[in-house]
Amino acid sequence: MVEEEVLREVDKGLMLPLMEEFYTIQGEGYHKGTAAYFIRVGGCDVGCHWCDVKESWNAGTHPPTAINDIVENAAKYSNTIVVTGGEPLTWNMDPLTSALKEKNLSTHIETSGAYPLTGTWDWICLSPKKNKLPEERIYDVAHELKVIVYNKHDLIFAEEQAAKVNVDCILYLQPEWSVRDKVVPLIVDYVMANPKWKVSLQTHKYLNIP
Numbered sequence: 001m002v003e004e005e006v007l008r009e010v011d012k013g014l015m016l017p018l019m020e021e022f023y024t025i026q027g028e029g030y031h032k033g034t035a036a037y038f039i040r041v042g043g044c045d046v047g048c049h050w051c052d053v054k055e056s057w058n059a060g061t062h063p064p065t066a067i068n069d070i071v072e073n074a075a076k077y078s079n080t081i082v083v084t085g086g087e088p089l090t091w092n093m094d095p096l097t098s099a100l101k102e103k104n105l106s107t108h109i110e111t112s113g114a115y116p117l118t119g120t121w122d123w124i125c126l127s128p129k130k131n132k133l134p135e136e137r138i139y140d141v142a143h144e145l146k147v148i149v150y151n152k153h154d155l156i157f158a159e160e161q162a163a164k165v166n167v168d169c170i171l172y173l174q175p176e177w178s179v180r181d182k183v184v185p186l187i188v189d190y191v192m193a194n195p196k197w198k199v200s201l202q203t204h205k206y207l208n209i210p
């Protein structure tokens with residue numbers, strides 16, 4: 001395929017810059033402990049300074065991959081597919097999720113919500129970032145709100161975001177990994193004082209798995 005054709009396919013969401021894909025245990029949020037196949041799509045311009053997947057940012061470094069190949073592969077491993085990034089909503093997620101749904105797979109997304117919501121999702125984990133706020137529509141449909149806490153100011157941001165989500169949305173505070181020792185006590189105290197929140201830990205990192 002010539003380069004322009006590839007770009008057109010990526011534009012339509014029929015190909016995606018695939019950074020990595022792997023079968024593991026979901027470590028975070030409501031579905032923690034569940035075996036799932038992760039599809040990590042490249043491309044993100046949100047620019048979190050503590051981001052632990054900065055290699056994902058430049059979509060051009062990840063090979064454009066046909067979604068049918070991605071789906072065929074994913075279906076071999078799990079009924080639960082987690083699409084993450086990078087920021088997956090950089091791209092049109094409609095074709096990928098249609099193809100996953102044709103195989104009766106559960107579709108989960110982890111997103112900052114910074115771009116318009118595309119795709120059909122069984123589970124939406126909204127993890128908003130201060131420097132590029134979510135588009136309004138996603139607050140109504142998010143199943144969980146996961147705010148990463150790097151310092152105490154993030155708790156104020158967490159409350160601002162919690163005020164915007166739908167009533168059924170489950171609220172999580174998750175320590176940013178590199179400062180977990182400092183931040184976990186802060187989160188524990190906060191959740192006990194404000195029990196509408198729950199603690200989310202990156203349990204896959206404690207388990208030493210991807």
Ligand code: SF4
Pocket residue numbers: 044045046047048050051052053054056085086087112129
């Ligand atoms: S939104 Fe996610 S991938 Fe993008 S910079 Fe922030 S943490 Fe990294």
